Amino acid sequence: MINFQYIRTTTSKAAVDSLGKDKTAKFIAGGTNLVDLMKRGVTAPEKLIDINNVPLKQIELKGNILHIGALATNAAVAEHAVVKQRFPLLSQALNAGASAQLRNMATVGGNMMQRTRCGYFYDITMPCNKREPGTGCGAKEGYNRMHAIFGTSEACIAVHPSDMCIALAALDAQVVIMNPKGERKISFVDFHRLPGATPEKDNNLQANEMIIRVEIPLNTLAENSYYLKVRDRASYAFALVSVAAGLELKSNRIIKVRLAMGGVAHKPWRLTEAEAFLTGKDATEVNFKLASEIALKGSKSFGQNNFKLKLAPNSIIEALNQAKSKA
Structure with missing residues (x-):
């Protein structure tokens, strides 16, 4: 790992402002994926912005919409009474993911931002268009047992690793995003991207934006x-x-x-x-x-x-x- 700056923020605005000042900066909360990527040399941010003290851990039903803060842990969401009763699909998906220890640390926003577990992406000695655009896709002619069967491109055949995100896509969730101009919403199914010619882009979050919360409408499922x-x-x-x-x-x-x-x-x-x-x-x-x-x-x-x-x-x-x- 390279040396990096480390700062803490306590508000969403301060976090977004800090991100906008440094193009190499990354948010860190649970860090269960980011730290792994840093250790392996896959990513090397020059600054980490700790957002754990930003008040985004709410899990509450407002009218007919469930609001889940981006910093709510996977474990807290999975075991929340309202989620288990009204959105059991989400609870089941979260409990199917990772281990209990990781669920206690991982956050909803971090889960959404986690990157593929493709071996070629993690191995910096191998070609990978997602990690280093233009180097090729080692998986296409290599070891691809875990890889995609839908939406692939010449540039990438990697898969998204989350369980939580699959349930949120099925539940018609929306993502609330903050940037310097305010907030915007995007349908969950439109948040992540297919690889196309730019597999290095996992989602439609802009460089100066931050996930604030996820909203899920009540349903009859x-x-x-x-x-x-x-x-x-x-x-x-x-x-x-x-x-x-x-x-x-x-x-x-x-x-x-x-x-x-x-x-x-x-x-x-x-x-x-x-x-x-x-x-x-x-x-x-x-x-x-x-x-x-x-x-x-x-x-x-x-x-x-x-x-x-x-x-x-x-x-x-x-x-x-x-x-x-x-x-």
Whole structure:
């Protein structure tokens, strides 16, 4: 690690102002991903802005919107009574991520900002367009078992690693962002980016902006929600494939459905066409299978991740069945 400056701020405005003064600066809160990247030489900020004392840890229901501050820990959100009762999909996804120790440190904003776990990105001796644009993508012809099957480009086939973000994409969340001019909101599904020709850009946050909170509207999916995470081992492993599924059922008829996938794309992958197909239909195995086939349109594998083309639709069916069974 290189030497770096370290400062603390106590307000969102001070944090944003400090960030704007130094293009190499980074925010640090839990630091569970950033510190790893610094140790490995993947990133080398000249200044760290500690935002732990900024009052952004709230978890509260305001009217029909749940407000979750960017500095609320993953553990606090997962175990919050309102989240467990009204948004169980989010609680399940958070508890499926990392380890208890990391969940106690990691923050909601940090979870959203974490970077891919692609081995070529972490190994500074290997080519990686995300880490060093123009050097190539080592994964395309290399070890790509964990990699994407949707939304890939010639420049990058890495996947987004978060579990929490998959649930938030399915729950129609919004991200509230602060910059020197004030606040703006962006739909959660539009916050992260596909790689395209600029895989070094993970999201649509601007250089002088800071995540303030996430807002989730109340929904009718709580009774029939399920987060399925398929992984190599039962704990502290990233998803091969994950599915966030929420259903509103009336006499086995699907009134509303929300579906998103992880482990398959550079961003949380919302299955809008499959949702449209299922809406108004009966919650049957046949319809779930047809929806999974629709969801896989446009998918592409790269050799070692060919198995995902079968695992992904099977996981969608299983997640929908599990969500339905909670009725």
